Amino acid sequence: MTTTPAPSSIPALPDEAIAVRIRNLNYFFGQGELRKQVLFDINLDLPKGEIVIMTGPSGSGKTTLLTLIGALRTVPDGSLKVLGRDIVGMGRSQLVDVRRNIGFIFQAHNLFDSLSAAQNVEMAVELAPNWREKRRQAVAILTQLGLSDRVDYKPKALSGGQKQRVAIARALVNQPPLILADEPTAALDKKSGRDVVTLMQQLAKSEGRTILMVTHDNRILDVADRIVTMVDGRLDSDENLGHFVDTHDPKTLDRRMFIL
Amino acid sequence: MMRLRTPLAWFNLTYERRRLVTALAGVAFAVLLMFMFRGFENALFDSQVQLLKLLNGEVVMVNRLKYSMFIPEQFARRRLYQAQAFAGVEDAYAFYITNANWKNPETQAVRPLRVLAFNPDDPVLPLPEILAHRDQLKLPWTVMIDERSRPEVGPTTAGLETELAETRVRLVGAYALGTDFAAGDGNVVMSDQNFLRLFSSLGPDEDSRDLNTVDIGLLRLSDDANPVAVVDALRQALPQDISIYTKDEFVAVELTYWRENTAIGFVFTLLTTMSFAVGVILVYQILYTDVSDHWKEYATLKAMGYTNFYLLKVVLQQALILGVLGFVPGYFISLVLYRLTANATGLLIQMTLERGLNLLIATVIMCLISGAIAVRKVQTTDPAEVFGS
Numbered sequence: 001m002t003t004t005p006a007p008s009s010i011p012a013l014p015d016e017a018i019a020v021r022i023r024n025l026n027y028f029f030g031q032g033e034l035r036k037q038v039l040f041d042i043n044l045d046l047p048k049g050e051i052v053i054m055t056g057p058s059g060s061g062k063t064t065l066l067t068l069i070g071a072l073r074t075v076p077d078g079s080l081k082v083l084g085r086d087i088v089g090m091g092r093s094q095l096v097d098v099r100r101n102i103g104f105i106f107q108a109h110n111l112f113d114s115l116s117a118a119q120n121v122e123m124a125v126e127l128a129p130n131w132r133e134k135r136r137q138a139v140a141i142l143t144q145l146g147l148s149d150r151v152d153y154k155p156k157a158l159s160g161g162q163k164q165r166v167a168i169a170r171a172l173v174n175q176p177p178l179i180l181a182d183e184p185t186a187a188l189d190k191k192s193g194r195d196v197v198t199l200m201q202q203l204a205k206s207e208g209r210t211i212l213m214v215t216h217d218n219r220i221l222d223v224a225d226r227i228v229t230m231v232d233g234r235l236d237s238d239e240n241l242g243h244f245v246d247t248h249d250p251k252t253l254d255r256r257m258f259i260l
Numbered sequence: 261m262m263r264l265r266t267p268l269a270w271f272n273l274t275y276e277r278r279r280l281v282t283a284l285a286g287v288a289f290a291v292l293l294m295f296m297f298r299g300f301e302n303a304l305f306d307s308q309v310q311l312l313k314l315l316n317g318e319v320v321m322v323n324r325l326k327y328s329m330f331i332p333e334q335f336a337r338r339r340l341y342q343a344q345a346f347a348g349v350e351d352a353y354a355f356y357i358t359n360a361n362w363k364n365p366e367t368q369a370v371r372p373l374r375v376l377a378f379n380p381d382d383p384v385l386p387l388p389e390i391l392a393h394r395d396q397l398k399l400p401w402t403v404m405i406d407e408r409s410r411p412e413v414g415p416t417t418a419g420l421e422t423e424l425a426e427t428r429v430r431l432v433g434a435y436a437l438g439t440d441f442a443a444g445d446g447n448v449v450m451s452d453q454n455f456l457r458l459f460s461s462l463g464p465d466e467d468s469r470d471l472n473t474v475d476i477g478l479l480r481l482s483d484d485a486n487p488v489a490v491v492d493a494l495r496q497a498l499p500q501d502i503s504i505y506t507k508d509e510f511v512a513v514e515l516t517y518w519r520e521n522t523a524i525g526f527v528f529t530l531l532t533t534m535s536f537a538v539g540v541i542l543v544y545q546i547l548y549t550d551v552s553d554h555w556k557e558y559a560t561l562k563a564m565g566y567t568n569f570y571l572l573k574v575v576l577q578q579a580l581i582l583g584v585l586g587f588v589p590g591y592f593i594s595l596v597l598y599r600l601t602a603n604a605t606g607l608l609i610q611m612t613l614e615r616g617l618n619l620l621i622a623t624v625i626m627c628l629i630s631g632a633i634a635v636r637k638v639q640t641t642d643p644a645e646v647f648g649s
């Protein structure tokens with residue numbers, strides 16, 4: 001297939017090395033008079049195995065872009081390839097299929113209070129074709145996230161950080177090649193936020209996952225291979241970490257975080 | 261090792277115990293209402309035919325004009341003798357019915373009762389207590405009373421003396437039958453001879469009775485006789501002043517009369533339907549609240565890749581669990597109330613396996629309807645909404 005030439009800032013990579021490829025994506029909310037464009041001509045490639053952080057002011061369209069990549073909305077035009085499949089024009093049931101290969105982490109943990117940590121994770125395992133070993137898989141990933149002694153606890157008995165780690169376990173247990181996270185640390189204190197992101201980074205690096213994470217949290221920017229900034233529905237800058245730090249006011253950033 | 265899918269419906273439903281108990285109480289209440297209304301309706305119909313069902317005979321003869329049990333029309337006894345001569349007819353019994361006032365032996369208050377009379381030597385109304393008291397019934401001025409008559413009838417102890425049709429009679433025993441619309445406050449049983457003693461010479465404004473006119477004729481057939489064929493033969497041969505039915509037909513005619521000429525069926529069907537609707541609304545409320553409370557979690561499931569069909573199953577399973585679990589207490593409380601109602605009214609209010617099963621099915625349908633309405637809430641949840649808010 002032919003794709004529009006990538007803007008110069010995006011390195012030209014072959015399709016197999018790309019987890020997400022976005023070309024000329026526009027998105028509108030509302031109908032008729034109220035129709036409002038929130039994304040303008042987005043071009044973005046997420047290479048496999050990279051951790052990309054997206055920042056930008058509130059209302060700039062970050063979450064909207066994330067939900068589009070996550071096949072949570074129907075995409076009317078442009079080109080949006082996720083894990084090799086073009087989701088533009090896909091119907092709902094095909095989108096569900098694409099979603100099963102994506103791990104979602106939300107700001108809120110959204111765990112079922114009635115299910116234990118392991119059972120919440122097992123709900124995700126049951127989506128995979130082979131789920132007979134679900135308990136073993138759930139316990140394994142929870143152990144990896146440091147919750148081996150909490151597998152049979154209900155969410156009510158877990159701390160905020162522990163709940164978010166259960167939610168991350170749920171997102172990661174099926175080893176999805178793509179992970180989308182929207183402010184995963186917003187509800188956590190500094191320490192647990194840091195822990196959670198470090199865990200995600202380790203998992204991504206050891207198993208070659210691609211992560212796109214929206215965050216306002218400057219303290220965690222250092223885990224990123226790349227940082228993209230969204231302003232008013234346009235991708236404003238797309239740069240590697242060093243460049244990002246150089247060009248942004250150092251006072252707003254806690255430099256020591258990046259030296260860790 | 262667990263090899264089943266996580267029973268999410270069950271966990272969600274049982275997580276909050278208090279809410280579950282309230283929900284089950286709601287379902288049980290709706291079940292109870294349906295059982296009571298259906299029970300009353302069935303009782304009213306069942307009661308009308310319980311006496312007929314007990315009468316001993318495969319073929320029934322009545323006056324052509326007697327289209328319901330409470331029409332006081334008789335036919336000539338010789339028709340019975342004529343019928344007895346037919347092939348397959350083994351025996352013919354005459355059954356006499358009239359109404360008379362009964363004086364409560366305790367309070368002296370007067371209540372209308374129905375009098376049933378026949379020859380005690382024949383097994384016309386073969387209730388065990390009646391069969392056991394045949395000899396006493398043959399004594400003059402003796403009667404037996406239904407212990408399931410309305411309480412106003414008074415004590416039913418054997419040996420008591422009281423007045424029936426302003427004549428002194430002696431109670432020699434009691435049997436259990438029950439009342440119906442045509443029975444007044446109960447049934448009193450006596451021999452045909454005592455019937456003659458009491459009702460053959462009434463005052464000028466009342467119709468005196470004798471044994472030559474019969475209210476119901478009963479034919480006992482030989483074991484190899486086909487009731488339908490005998491009825492056909494009798495209809496051909498006997499004059500048109502009588503109607504001849506098989507027992508089942510006779511019962512059906514009586515039921516049809518009550519169904520078509522009273523509002524019982526309509527009223528109780530309406531009440532039962534309303535209870536059903538109350539149940540639907542109650543269960544819908546419960547399920548809707550559950551779905552709204554877990555909106556984010558359900559939307560997350562959708563984002564993860566669960567289909568609308570899966571969520572539909574979860575909600576319908578919850579509905580089903582509520583229906584079945586709520587049915588059980590509803591059923592048992594109804595059994596108790598049936599017993600209390602039967603004792604208080606003498607109506608034949610009874611639970612049968614078929615009626616229980618029918619209402620279980622109705623309850624399940626009730627909950628599934630609620631589930632189907634409530635599930636639309638989950639189906640319209642947009643998985644994109646769980647992001648960012």
Ligand SMILES: Nc1ncnc2c1ncn2[C@@H]1O[C@H](COP(=O)(O)OP(=O)(O)OP(=O)(O)O)[C@@H](O)[C@H]1O
Nearest residue numbers: 029030038056057058059060061062063064065648
């Ligand atoms: N469902 C919707 N219907 C209409 N407009 C919407 C909807 N969701 C978001 N918007 C609008 O789209 C724009 C982008 O919203 P979006 O949630 O993507 O921003 P964001 O960058 O994630 O902001 P934040 O950092 O506050 O989470 C905003 O102007 C918002 O008001």
Ligand SMILES: [Mg+2]
Nearest residue numbers: 062063064648
């Ligand atoms: Mg957002």
